Each structure stands twice: as structure tokens, then as C-alpha cells.
């Protein structure tokens with residue numbers, strides 16, 4: 108009897124517990140992806156990237172003699188009709204943890220079990236199931252360092268090899284055509300501008316992991332701070348879509364660590380930030396949409412995203428070179444260096460006193476590595492509203508950060524064309540990428556800061572001090 112394998116954010120063949128369990132049943136496997144309502148709110152860039160991921164994954168499955176069946180509609184209805192069409196008696200999937208997916212999956216599981224279908228969910232997206240990490244008093248961790256201390260010596264399952272074959276059914280059910288899903292709508296800059304920056308699929312992710320471990324990880328403790336360097340793994344887009352598993356990353360880092368690579372444990376700590384973000388999202392889903400610390404609800408944030416300073420921030424013309432370089436990097440590549448994310452987020456929430464949700468939404472529209480938990484934690488951390496957040500009064504100075512982490516202005520010049528006699532292609536690509544109505548041109552003079560480093564800090568601190576806690 109066939110088993111349906113419901114793929115979501117786990118577009119890989121190796122280290123895939125649900126797939127392994129399905130193969131162990133010995134019958135044919137029907138891989139399916141369902142475009143349901145949970146994708147309606149997906150931003151333009153991550154949706155486009157998901158489309159690429161699906162296209163690629165379908166080709167990978169085809170090489171194994173299998174197929175990715177695409178269907179659109181409410182997940183339960185789609186899965187039920189596939190059961191009718193194929194005679195499948197089991198549906199397996201890898202767990203997700205955002206509130207929308209959890210609600211959907213619980214309802215699907217309960218309904219299918221009632222009709223006698225073996226509906227089973229498996230791990231794979233996280234190293235540690237959120238409910239499994241608890242403080243001694245049985246509550247969940249709210250601060251990162253004790254969380255890290257609690258998990259750092261825990262056993263992490265060894266990655267599983269990809270199955271030799273993915274057995275096909277005698278007859279395939281119909282599939283939608285991916286082109287009809289219009290995954291690239293709203294991404295005019297997609298194919299021409301952003302595509303060369305995409306690291307697509309499992310094989311590319313595994314190759315990058317190898318390269319990162321052989322050439323970068325030893326010096327990662329330092330190199331990760333410098334946005335002009337190729338000093339991090341760049342695996343976030345693959346982790347976000349499950350094109351690589353965190354288990355594989357963890358064990359590869361553990362091996363590098365035993366071989367003496369200094370930065371390997373620091374990198375494992377970053378992987379655990381991802382775990383921590385998921386853990387918080389699981390226990391307190393308000394992380395995604397509300398101030399985690401409710402006493403911030405009375406803070407006088409600007410919440411109007413149409414205001415001129417917000418536009419200047421989104422369009423990379425605040426006059427703060429580090430911020431603008433980071434915003435332009437994201438618009439062209441769909442990625443932004445972590446230091447850029449911290450500085451851009453700090454500038455929006457502190458210097459410009461704008462609500463972090465404005466930034467969260469913009470990033471969610473532009474990042475190809477968009478991840479619900481990591482993005483929300485990053486924003487709440489930066490704004491000072493989150494658990495274990497940087498205190499509000501610690502305001503990054505974008506100019507001193509630039510001097511420290513981009514002393515030769517390499518990063519800034521990579522992305523900002525104005526006032527360069529011969530700007531690099533990356534900086535010029537930005538003008539190819541942006542919509543026509545954005546008021547920018549490479550021959551412009553670079554703008555004066557809309558809010559200067561010191562003035563913004565002063566205003567942020569005054570607002571903070573006036574706040575009625």
C-alpha cells in the first residue's frame with residue numbers, strides 16, 4: 108500500500124526521518140507538496156525561493172524515479188482526496204513549529220487518524236524538540252546562555268543517509284504545474300538579479316558545508332563579524348527550507364571541533380540560537396507578533412510604515428552607510444550579513460523609533476532565508492522587547508560599527524554606488540533591482556543622514572527614559 112510523504116520545509120533526501128520511516132514500510136511512496144493557506148502570508152522573496160526549491164527538489168526526486176505531486180487547497184481536503192485516489196493508508200511528515208502549521212497539522216492528524224489512516228509526524232527540523240528542554244523547575248528557558256548550557260552536551264541524533272531509492276507507485280496521481288502557482292509574483296528582480304545569489308538544493312548546501320568546514324570554520328569566531336568577508340556558513344536559506352538538516356551541521360561541526368577547529372563550537376552556538384528561537388516560538392507564540400515583554404506596549408513607537416523615514420530605511424537611503432549597504436545587500440541578494448541585520452534593525456527601532464514589526468515585515472518580504480522564529484527573535488532582540496534582548500539603552504552606533512567592522516569600507520563600497528567613480532557591479536545591480544518609483548540613481552550624491560548617529564541615540568534614550576513602566 109502506498110504511503111504519502113507530505114513535504115513542507117524539508118526539501119531533502121538525506122537525514123530525513125519521515126522519509127526513512129516511509130521507505131522502511133516497503134511500499135510505494137507518493138511525495139506531495141500542498142500549497143495551502145499557511146503560504147498566503149509568505150513574503151515575495153521567500154515565496155520565490157520556495158518555488159525554486161520545489162522545482163529543484165522535483166528534479167532530484169525524478170532522478171530517483173519518483174515525482175513531487177503538487178496540489179493546492181486546504182491540506183486535509185487535499186490529503187483526503189489523494190488517499191482516495193491512491194489507496195494510501197499512511198501519511199508521514201516532518202514537524203513544523205509555527206502556530207499556523209501546528210494548528211493545521213494537529214487537525215489533520217486527528218481527522219485522518221479517525222478515518223483509520225496512520226498519520227505520523229517526525230522530527231528533523233530541529234536538534235532538540237522544544238518540549239524536551241526544560242529548566243530544573245520544569246519551565247522553559249527564556250535566556251539563551253542557560254539554554255545553551257542545558258543542550259550543549261545532549262546527544263544529537265546522527266544524520267541518516269539518503270535512501271537508495273524512493274519506490275514509485277504503478278500509477279501517479281495528477282499534479283499541478285508549478286508555473287501555475289506563480290511563486291515569483293511580486294519578484295520582478297528574481298530571475299535576473301537575485302538568482303545568481305541563491306544556493307539551491309541539498310547538494311549545493313552539502314558542498315557549502317564542506318567548504319565552510321575546511322576553509323572558514325577555524326577562524327569563524329573572528330570572520331563572522333566582518334560583512335565584507337566570506338566568513339560564515341551561508342546555510343541559512345538551506346536550513347530554512349530544510350535543504351540541509353541541523354543534525355548534519357551539528358555533527359560536522361563536532362568533528363571539526365575534535366580536529367581542533369577553534370571556531371567550530373562558536374558555530375554550534377549559532378545553530379543553537381536557531382533552536383532557542385524555535386523553543387521560544389513554541390512556548391510563547393506571541394514572539395511572532397507582539398512585544399514579548401508586554402511592558403513595551405506603551406512605548407511610543409511609530410507604527411506607520413508609509414512615513415518617509417521608513418521608506419528611506421527600506422530603500423537604503425538613510426545616509427548611514429552601514430545601514431544602507433545592508434539594506435541594499437538584502438534587496439539584491441535576498442540575504443543580509445548578521446551584523447548588517449543587527450545594525451539595520453537597531454537603526455530602525457532606536458534611531459528612527461519605528462516599531463520592530465515594520466522591520467520584521469520588510470525582512471519577511473525580502474529575505475530568501477526568511478525563517479519565522481529567527482526573524483522574530485532577531486527583531487525582538489534588536490528592539491529590546493524580546494526575552495534575553497539587548498537592552499534598549501544599548502544603542503548601536505552605525506558609524507562606529509562601520510569603522511570597526513568595515514574599516515576599509517569594502518562592504519559599503521560593494522553596495523553603495525553613489526560618489527564612486529567606478530562602482531562595482533553589485534552596487535549597480537541595486538539600481539537594476541529597485542522599482543522605478545524609488546527616487547534613486549547611481550549618479551546622485553549620497554544623502555546626509557536622516558537621523559544622525561548621536562542625535563538618534565539621544566532621542567531613543569529620551570523616549571526610553573520617559574517611558575512609563
Ligand code: FAD
Pocket residue numbers: 331339340341342343344346347377378379380381382384443444445446448449452470474476477478479481482483484485486489
Ligand atoms: P552562520 O553564522 O553560519 O550561522 C549558522 C546558522 O545558525 C544560520 O544559518 C542560522 O540558521 C543560525 N543562526 C545564526 N545566527 C542566528 C541568530 N542570531 N538567531 C537565530 N539563528 C541563527 N536568520 C534566519 O535564518 N532567518 C531570518 O529571517 C533571520 N532574520 C533575522 C533578523 C534580524 C533582525 C537579526 C538580527 C537576525 C536574523 N537572523 C535570521 C539571524 C542571522 O542573522 C542569520 O541566521 C545569519 O545571518 C545567516 O547567515 P549564515 O547562514 O551565514 O549564518
